[in-house]
Amino acid sequence: MGDHPFCPQEGEVKLQEYRSKEILARYGVPVPDGETATNPHEAREAAGRIGGPVVVKAQVLVGGRGKAGGVKLAATPDEAAARAEEIIGLQIKGVTVRTVLVAPAARIAREYYLGLILDRGGQTGTIIASAEGGVEIEETAKTDPEAILRLPLHPLIGLQEHQVRRVAFFLGLPAELRKDFGATLRGLYAAFMESDADLAEINPLVMTDEGRLEALDAKIVLDDSALFRHPELESLRDLREEEPSEIAAREAGINFIKLDGSIGCMVNGAGLAMTTMDLVKLAGGEPANFLDIGGGAKADRVAAAFRIILDDPNVQAILINIFGGITRGDEVAHGIVEARASLGRQVPMVVRIVGTNATEAAEILRAANLITAESLDDAARKAVAAAGSQA
Amino acid sequence: MSILVGAQTRLLVQGITGREGEFHSRAMLEYGTQIVAGVTPGKGGQAAVDGRVPVFDTVADAVAQTGADAACIFVPAAFAPDAMLEAADAGIPLVICITEGIPALDMLRVHHVLRAQGVRLIGPNCPGVTTVGGAKVGIIPGDIHRAGPVGLVSRSGTLTYEVVQAMTDAGVGQTTCVGIGGDPIVGTTFIDVLQMLNADPKTEAIVLIGEIGGDEEERAADYCAREVRKPVAAFIAGRTAPPGRRMGHAGAIISGGAGTAESKRQALQAAGVRVADSPSQIPALLRDAGVR
Structure with a gap:
């Protein structure tokens, strides 16, 4: 259910820097001209068109690019090609770099942070701004909270001019930049609202040596519940950085996160799925995944869930926990038995079904040689024991 | 006493003729919840859930004719924000929205409008409220x-x-x-x-x-x-x-x-x-x- 911080399928669709910048540019945010490249040749051509020194930046959705060597300066097109050669193919936190952004190198006088986020605690959109922009912004938030301005937006009438002024004065912008800053913040706000974003941030927003504002880096995270009305944004999703198993799960309507343990979990409901994982751990095991099969536990989805779980060679046992509630337990049991019969690889399965006709369900499961359990704690213990006997 | 809902609650179900709406309305009736009306635009005059619940085209009509004082919403995500606003505008003081997948920015507006109107909203994307022995509203x-x-x-x-x-x-x-x-x-x-x-x-x-x-x-x-x-x-x-x-x-x-x-x-x-x-x-x- 709902917005899980660790369920990217539910609630967040992160866009790459260059995609985020394309969107912001459409709303009047000053973004340096840049081009993407997928090989050194393209990087050289791009640098030649841009002219002058450039920066070559890995396009990955994970943080810490700079420290991992994914952002490098180049004085000439040949150097840009050499830097692109180094960066493309680089592994950054397990993600292979396939695309780089080649952009003019800015001469930076000041770095600011400017972001808009949906704040669930405050129940509104909130502007976050700081004159201490850059990669250390989170550290600043901890050590010097006064350096960060949090300004809630009015939920019904949105960004107001006095708020724009307040942020500009808080950042201590030179008077001649305030007008441009207003356009930037209004553009960021419009992009946030019209894209149905959960987050739109510019970090850093820089003042260059020549006294211009530029959005040097940007990140937009979309609300996937709203993608139905933004078909043009859906195509900007970068699937290459997602686990193939997680993409397959999403296509089957299953909420799935791969983990490193040996006990596959199949549960209906996100909260109960997390609880099942917690109890596996409490019983001395390690969950292999988070999997929320959704409502109803229909036979085709159960079959898809089995395939996704067993695709992971680490899985030694599967724990199925379905709180049927109104759903008939015997139907779910039949679905599980049928789906299991078509599987290539067999591992021990512990099944716990609660709901209408749970007794009949247990009989069906036992007849099919599945391990049943009365309680969730019992199911977790049996799954851990079954996985142990396989290893 | 208990809170929010009880035997006295006169419930209206928005989206009662849909698959989910009808299925769960039946379960609510079996529990003993008083469902006094259903709303599906264009199906006013019909009767839902085996003829047990009168259906109205608008929430305003349903409230005028049945005195409904709580609404339970099962309509799809794209239409649920409007359904919540419709219930509030018809003077219903308690709205329970089961629908999941509503865009956050829509909810932002609905939440603050309903709050300004003094309407208690539960949800969205929630299983509902049950007062044991009184009324079950939701799933x-x-x-x-x-x-x-x-x-x-x-x-x-x-x-x-x-x-x-x-x-x-x-x-x-x-x-x-x-x-x-x-x-x-x-x-x-x-x-x-x-x-x-x-x-x-x-x-x-x-x-x-x-x-x-x-x-x-x-x-x-x-x-x-x-x-x-x-x-x-x-x-x-x-x-x-x-x-x-x-x-x-x-x-x-x-x-x-x-x-x-x-x-x-x-x-x-x-x-x-x-x-x-x-x-x-x-x-x-x-x-x-x-x-x-």
Whole structure:
């Protein structure tokens, strides 16, 4: 259910820097001209068109690019090609770099942070701004909270001019930049609202040596519940950085996160799925995944869930926990038995079904040689024991 | 007493002729909930759920003719914001929205408009509210309950059923169980429900079921320490969840250190709340606190 911080399928669709910048540019945010490249040749051509020194930046959705060597300066097109050669193919936190952004190198006088986020605690959109922009912004938030301005937006009438002024004065912008800053913040706000974003941030927003504002880096995270009305944004999703198993799960309507343990979990409901994982751990095991099969536990989805779980060679046992509630337990049991019969690889399965006709369900499961359990704690213990006997 | 809904509630169901709406309306009627009207635009004049519930084209018509005083919403996500506003405009003081997948920015507007109108919104993306022996509004299975002295509030769906079942199996009954929903923007928070349960004379103890993400549980802990004089037991799901794939720097700045299961458990324990490691421990924690 709902917005899980660790369920990217539910609630967040992160866009790459260059995609985020394309969107912001459409709303009047000053973004340096840049081009993407997928090989050194393209990087050289791009640098030649841009002219002058450039920066070559890995396009990955994970943080810490700079420290991992994914952002490098180049004085000439040949150097840009050499830097692109180094960066493309680089592994950054397990993600292979396939695309780089080649952009003019800015001469930076000041770095600011400017972001808009949906704040669930405050129940509104909130502007976050700081004159201490850059990669250390989170550290600043901890050590010097006064350096960060949090300004809630009015939920019904949105960004107001006095708020724009307040942020500009808080950042201590030179008077001649305030007008441009207003356009930037209004553009960021419009992009946030019209894209149905959960987050739109510019970090850093820089003042260059020549006294211009530029959005040097940007990140937009979309609300996937709203993608139905933004078909043009859906195509900007970068699937290459997602686990193939997680993409397959999403296509089957299953909420799935791969983990490193040996006990596959199949549960209906996100909260109960997390609880099942917690109890596996409490019983001395390690969950292999988070999997929320959704409502109803229909036979085709159960079959898809089995395939996704067993695709992971680490899985030694599967724990199925379905709180049927109104759903008939015997139907779910039949679905599980049928789906299991078509599987290539067999591992021990512990099944716990609660709901209408749970007794009949247990009989069906036992007849099919599945391990049943009365309680969730019992199911977790049996799954851990079954996985142990396989290893 | 109990809270929010009861035998006196005159319920209207928006989207009653849809598959989900009809299925769950039937279950609500079986539980004993008084469903006085259904609304599906274009199907006014028909009767839904085996001819037991009159259907109206608009909520305003339904309210005028039946005196409905609560609405339960099953309409698809793209139309649910409008359905909530329609219920509020028709003067319904309590709106319970089951629909999941509503865009957050739509909810932002609806939430604040309904609040300005003095309407109590539960959800969206919630299982609903059941007052045991009074009324079931939403999709919480009716037969997992047992009447008793414990009020429950939860951000989750099936996990709520799990905890309620564990309580019922152990002979610990409930007054009202409220699912507030797991979306970023919800109409009613833990604190709102804690306040109601704390003031409800029938409720002697409270169960809070939370999960990782956001800082609602931390705020609730703070409220328990300051205001709640009844015993509270809690369970937080997600201790083994991998560290979040966070939302940029702003997410970290907004949340501070809050959001992890450990942060929530510690905040609740510091507030005197009894925190369970498993849903099955909840009944024993309530017994320890003196619940009969």
